[in-house]
Amino acid sequence: MQVTLAVILFVLLNGIYLGFHLSCVYFEHSGSAASQPECTKAYRDDVDAYRACTAAFALQHNWYPSPIASLFSYPVWNGFDGFWQDGVVIETLANLMAYGNNTMYKSVIIASLRDLYSLLEAYGPQPSYDDMGWYAMSYLRVHEVLGPDEDDPKSGYGFLASTISIYDWIWQNGWDKYGTCGGGFWFDQTLASKQLVENAQMLFLAAKLHRITGEDRFSNDTRRIWEFIDRYKLIDYETYLVADGVNLTTCTTNRVFGPSYNMGLMIGALVEAGPVLKSRDQFIEIAEKIALGTIRNLSRNGVIVEYCFPHCDADAKIFKGIFVRYLRYLIDEIGKSNRTANETLKTRFVAFLQNNSDSVWNYDRCDPDDGNCTVLYKDGKSLTNTTVGPVFSEDFRGPYNSSCPITQTAALDLFVSSIKEGTKCKDEVTCTFDPVPPMPKPLTCQNNPCPPEQPCCAYGSFYTCCETTQKCVGGYCE
Template structure:
């Protein structure tokens, strides 16, 4: 667990930032910056595939999620930007585009995903769920969460129930990946039990418990059992950070503490707290969030150890942490979390943006390069700032 001195240190740094830097931007300014970023993002959008060029399959699910998050924050602006139509097009087109997925871990434990596009079939079956399912349970979890958040948008005519049904179908496939260590495997083609697939499984289960009243007990029972296993699995280390996964003996493998591993669990515990009414889950989430901010930052800004070259996968990680920290902040507000979210959003816009308003991978700057993945990841911080400002 994080020591009390670490928590005090985080609060002290947050206060220092407030006293030694300019005031944070207004909510309207964060919204305006996000709108600008959305216009830039859509230059990468491929209407035909429903995906975002320059980034991968699971990354596009996260891009869809950040747009849905913005739509929840500002329905009117999202409508004027055409976000409901983007979501519908991605839902329709992405599942018509088949990929063969190949994943591996490099020497540093960084996931490397390769997707080989297969010629499009002339038709799809039953809403095309076979194309939201592949050999990797983490990919499936990202799409399930994107569909759940699309359901949350609730814009008239968006057909939000079909998104929820899609997520339920994906969840059942994930459930079939039971690992001998407990939880689920990372993939259908290997025996690695890792953090991210299990955090996604937990968050999808808890999210569905809060959105499918007739089956709440079913999803909640799975979510509670998954968390009971996860917290004793050994993946949470002595610093209260989550390592990448378990070894063949079902022990912590000492893998990297990627920021997204510290992120998804926060949102999962928020959903679990909402489903049960038990705020102790929020306390556990706050401890993990505090540990991440203490250990995984540079000068108060979130930092991934692989920067500036994190590949297509690692480039997405930090935004996922910010998104889930925002969910925690909305459920259990703390000044230190709020200030951290705003500080990162301000720094991104001031130091990690080029003259085309593209956002890069290293938020402290200087800007080097951008893709739909780096840009949408940074956008997660901007959308979070709107929510908490």
């Protein structure tokens, strides 16, 4: 989690400095189960929708919001590894609404809306372009799910309007104007690298914005971005894996293949860009081959395993969820093609998702009511004072070890992506389940809010986390 300008101002005005944590490894919590939606009644005909319903409840009950959410300029769950993952999960919840045919947590989704400048305050000097891209992609999906009647594109402030503001900001600041390796988007303001992630995000956004708005500028942008991706062969047409970026010394692909979310993003971008560039069937075929290449390269006994496992950092623990999200978008589009091979591949991809869903549910699940589940927090313990399940850990093959919102969201993305086409929600109370989240509460040193080895130092009703080399003396870190 990065320090925001809002936080800096807050702590300076109050004479404190708030410590921030780097991964969700600090707090364990357990407790009795709380009242929850009747997922069995709502989804008796779709096991994956049932699983998604229960996993979403655990995510929101256990980790939303962070106890210190009021200090930030964006929505904050208790334990994500920073600003970008708080953006990723918004699309997960929007997809739960869309595929599950419900309005669960709709108020949380709507309350996630921020304007461009609030998001830019996330951390200094500015967020990276890909971090901002996750919010644009989530907001555009929310607009699509809500529809224009609920997200008025003419109002000047809504999910579509915010998406376009973010998109324009990335384009104006991130597109290479100096011709280093022929255009493309920089990763961040340091102009030190060009990664696949921000270029695939912007290809996706440009094409989808053209589909939704019909504006020619977005189709022109789609072509320019695709020409960059294609020119530097970020897609390896022999293995159909996607490279992590461009080598700026040789102006060739960096030949780094691995993160599953790169493959997922490229699949999603191809699905959207194909119709805009009048190459729909060609792009769908490439996306299918990338999906097959990823499954072949990263699967073990039919279950996806992240390239870095078991040494993944906190960022990478959510990658698999992003891959399966865009695989589902591909599945949604396959049936629209006239190519005879598509239905066979669609069946194969659906079976792959189901196999992963079954593996996670059977081998990587823990229910606090049935045993002692290690559930991790980062900004103090859960505001609900209880832990509910099911909760899920990093490895889709199991066994369960510990859960935080990063691993929970990856599993939730998988369950949501596995929901059957046309599934209906059949219990009105559950279908509209949207409880008011608990209000963030001020923390004190008694809540043990600081990372290990950093002393908590109280100053009146406030606190600071001293550096590891400091001690708290009379309310000051020395």
